[in-house]
Amino acid sequence: MTALVRARDVRRDYPLEREAVHALRGVSLEIEKGEYLAIVGPSGCGKSSLLNLLGAIDAPTSGTVEIEGRNVGSLGDREVTEFRLRHIGFVFQRFYLLPILTARENVELPMAEAGVSAADRRKRSTELLRYVDLGERVKHRPAQLSGGEQQRVAIARALANRPSLLLADEPTGELDAKTGEEIIALFGRLNADGTTVVVVTHDESLARAARRVVHMRDGQIVRDEVTDG
């Protein structure tokens, strides 16, 4: 196995008026290609902070984060944005689809940014929306979709540019149990098809579905276990 992500002694401090909050206190973590990893722990333990660093939307106060061999903390804004566009897919708890766009247009947005031709965008978005079982709802806007459907559109959007790493922050947090199960199943299918998946979750079902679970407490990894998945 090859390390896709390598975090070394990562610290992340958030300066406040009187004192700094130490969200991460020297975290080291390696994620291999094709892994399905869940990061769990109580609120405020640093799960989302770690995910933000792994997704290159934040930079560590100290330590390094390498993704596909590149130290993303050393990249400039333009380079890191381009890196996220082509190598990382994000799924957020609150979906964050653009309400003015249809499901298809939302999925096509990252591809348009990457300069993919209109014909190829159309083909790829159709494939992805079928993959997430929304082939019949391509022209619907987010307001016309249920929470689970919106999250599936968000997953299709995250996969648009064939990222090497899919990151999800509480992807079932806004969904009911049944819909959450569908999303968990979708993540399982994605991983089975070769996508490296990292999820931050409070959801025990989702954590159980992962093949590796990292437990965090007070900004540190306290346990890293391989499960049956």
Next chain:
Amino acid sequence: MRLFLAFASLRRHRARTILAVLGVAIAAAMLLDMVMLSTGMRESFRELLLSRGFQMRLTPRGTLPFDTEASIADASRITDSLRARPEIDLVSPVLGASAHVLRGDSSITTFALGVDPASQGDYQLIEGHDASDASSIVANDDFLRATNAKIGDTLRIASGYDPQLRSHSGERALVVAGRARFLYLASKQLAIAVPLRTLQQMTGAARNDRVSLFMVRLRDVNKIAEVKNWMRTALPTIDVISTADAMARVDERLSYFRQLSAILGAVSLIVGFLLVTTLVTVSVNERVGEIVVMRAIGVSRAHVVQQIVLEGTAMSVAGAVLGTGLGLVTARYLDAILSRFPGLPAAIDFFLFQPRAAWTAIGLLTACGVLAGLYPAWRAASLPLASTLREEAVA
């Protein structure tokens, strides 16, 4: 995609966008009117002065045409000496006086111009014949309406009223030969043109061989300075006013107008700018989450800025185009009101449309739209992604 996203964002709050565009349109209309006002009256006056090709006016020393009762003596001699100059193409002597159309015990007062019909530059004949006969006149529509006269009618007209004797120095039966539009007279002003010699005789001995001004047309406009120098030497009791001199005086008198229009124009521009800035800022603040997510999934900062700036620009351009139409309608209405201002030639336009003025207004507002969008766009595109996402999630 950016253009599509910009328009989709504007459509999202359709009513708000329409109201903003209307607001910008009103600012644009005001701006256009002020730009038209600041240059219109001057240009209109210049066009009026040059409408019949006379580049110079000769008036009694220290006066402007018809601003006093002063007149120039030895008119025939001066006319001959002017006409003898090879640089001069045409000389038009003009005498202005009050005349009265006698109707039994009452009379109707009118302004009378004594002219040489062959060289006159004060009116355009619309119908009938010129006043080439010593006992004929041409009159404007206001005169004909007031006297209920028509072409071919004979009217008893007197001039040279002496208040001590309570009588006129000259009274004639004059035939209305034609209908004309007088170029330099105020709206609703009653006017007739009479052969110069006839009016001089009617106004009495004091006006014998006198005129109020000469209008002079040169063959070559480049000779103005040369001819002016000669006139100043040869005719020391006369002021020589070229079109450039007249425009300088107009500029001086209109400087308050221009300052006022510049200030009001600037205020319109600032209002338009603030309106677009406010709308774009509100719209951006509502979409912070979406914008940060766009950045997180890999949309570049430059593209986010472009999209938001496009929104501001689209609102400004739409408002400016709509405002141009609105401004033209308003200008026409205001012009009709101001044209009734007493003493001003009816032919003067306060708001003269020039394509340059419209382009200036549209260009300034478009630039405002771009600038108005830049700050909120840059601010939104530069938000720290991780902390903003966390705040959005908490919110």
